[in-house]
Amino acid sequence: xxxxxxLGLLVLLSPTVDFARETPSVESPxxxxxxxxxxxxxxxxxxxxxxxxxxxxxxxSRNPEQPFGQxxxxxxxxxxxxxxxxxxxxxxxxxxxxxxHGIEGNPDPERMSHFRDALARACELxxxxxxxxxxxxxxxxxxxxxAGMESDAESILQKKHLxxxxxxxxxxxxxxxxxxxxxxxxDAYIALGIANYIIGSQSGGTRVALWFGGxxxxxxxxxxxxxxxxxxxxxxxxxxxxxLALAARREKQDALAQRLFxxxxxxxxxxxxxxxEYAKAMSEPSAD
Numbered sequence: 001x002x003x004x005x006x007l008g009l010l011v012l013l014s015p016t017v018d019f020a021r022e023t024p025s026v027e028s029p030x031x032x033x034x035x036x037x038x039x040x041x042x043x044x045x046x047x048x049x050x051x052x053x054x055x056x057x058x059x060x061s062r063n064p065e066q067p068f069g070q071x072x073x074x075x076x077x078x079x080x081x082x083x084x085x086x087x088x089x090x091x092x093x094x095x096x097x098x099x100x101h102g103i104e105g106n107p108d109p110e111r112m113s114h115f116r117d118a119l120a121r122a123c124e125l126x127x128x129x130x131x132x133x134x135x136x137x138x139x140x141x142x143x144x145x146x147a148g149m150e151s152d153a154e155s156i157l158q159k160k161h162l163x164x165x166x167x168x169x170x171x172x173x174x175x176x177x178x179x180x181x182x183x184x185x186x187d188a189y190i191a192l193g194i195a196n197y198i199i200g201s202q203s204g205g206t207r208v209a210l211w212f213g214g215x216x217x218x219x220x221x222x223x224x225x226x227x228x229x230x231x232x233x234x235x236x237x238x239x240x241x242x243x244l245a246l247a248a249r250r251e252k253q254d255a256l257a258q259r260l261f262x263x264x265x266x267x268x269x270x271x272x273x274x275x276x277e278y279a280k281a282m283s284e285p286s287a288d
Contacts, residue, residue, distance in 0.1 A: 029068040030141040030185050033234045034059070037072060041235045046268050049080040067129070067142035070122035071149075072235075077115035078149050079239075081107050087156060089273065090280055093246040099201070107157040115153065122146050140178035141185055147171035148191055168195070187236040190229035190243065197222030197247055223247050230260075238264060249281065257281040 029037055040055030053076040060069025082088055085103045092098050123146050126139040133139075147170040155164030172195075175188055200219035226247070229240035245260035261278035268274055 028138065029066065029072075029235075030138050031182065037068070038235060040072060040076075041238075044076055044079055045238045045264075046271050047080075047083060047273070049076055052076050065125065065129070066138060067122045067125035068138060070118045070125065071142050071145050074115050074118035074122060074146070074149060077111050077118065078153060081111050081115070081157060082152075083273070084108065084111075085157070088242050088246070090246060090249050090277055093250055099250075102156045102159045107153075112153065112157070115149075119146050119150060135177070135181060137178060137182050137185065140174050140181075141188065144171050144175040144178055144188060144191065147174060186232045187229060187234050190226050190233065190236055190240045193222045193225030193227070193229070193240075194243060195222070196225060201250075219247075219251070223251070238267070245277070245281070249284075252284075254281060254284045257284075 028034075036055060036059045040052045040059070043049075043052035043055060053073055056069060056072040056076060060066070060073065063069055085107065086092055087103065098104075122142050126136075126142040126146070129136045129139040147167050151164045151167035151171060154160040154167060171191065175191055178185055179188055196218045200222055223244060226240050226244045229236055230244055233240055241260045241264055245257045245264070248254070248257035248260070258278070258281045261274060261281050264271075264274040265278045
């Protein structure tokens with residue numbers, strides 16, 4: 001079975017249901033932009049991975065009850081491995097074999113061990129919060145991101161496609177509940193978009209099989225939803241730009257890809273990957 005990666009943060013969106021909402025605290029990473037966490041993600045996009053995780057760990061040490069700190073640490077390890085494997089590049093996205101089946105070889109075992117330890121701790125903290133409030137937004141965001149990142153790791157890095165699909169379904173449930181209460185948890189919109197795009201990119205037979213399992217995909221809708229995180233995401237806005245730009249390369253929407261990679265290269269001039277991708281996008285004729 002072909003894999004279903006980049007489903008980190010995967011959702012089935014239901015924003016029209018309006019439950020009573022909790023009031024976010026000052027240090028609420030789900031519903032406010034926490035400067036220290038934002039700085040950590042900025043370091044991550046600059047590929048300064050150790051410094052990024054140090055920033056996350058510092059915040060987590062002062063907010064040990066918040067699962068998002070461990071989520072961020074796990075994201076740091078996963079993003080580093082994806083970068084190391086060349087996943088977030090046009091060379092990967094435009095190679096149909098890699099895009100549909102995952103990396104060649106195996107991920108770094110030490111990095112993945114740290115990733116899984118942080119992921120397990122994040123889930124433990126989230127479930128502890130749910131004992132008091134099953135609809136706790138911070139817990140639901142953490143569980144959504146954790147299940148989504150687990151799906152990414154299982155599918156694209158370890159090529160355990162069935163396990164990745166199960167994790168994707170878990171992320172769906174958590175995110176559906178989260179966004180039903182909190183449609184302003186804007187980083188989650190990238191998840192639904194990625195899910196729609198990746199599933200919509202599968203072969204007809206695979207899409208039919210998934211349809212019978214209640215999972216649907218639409219590439220155009222997927223790109224539109226990723227664009228919502230590009231517009232208003234808190235921590236994942238640059239990541240959404242990467243994904244949308246790479247999807248645009250696949251769909252031959254060259255002007256969109258050129259604009260997004262130009263913005264990324266200007267925002268992160270010390271990340272040579274963005275400059276390289278911008279150059280590659282500019283080498284393509286723009287027909288849109």
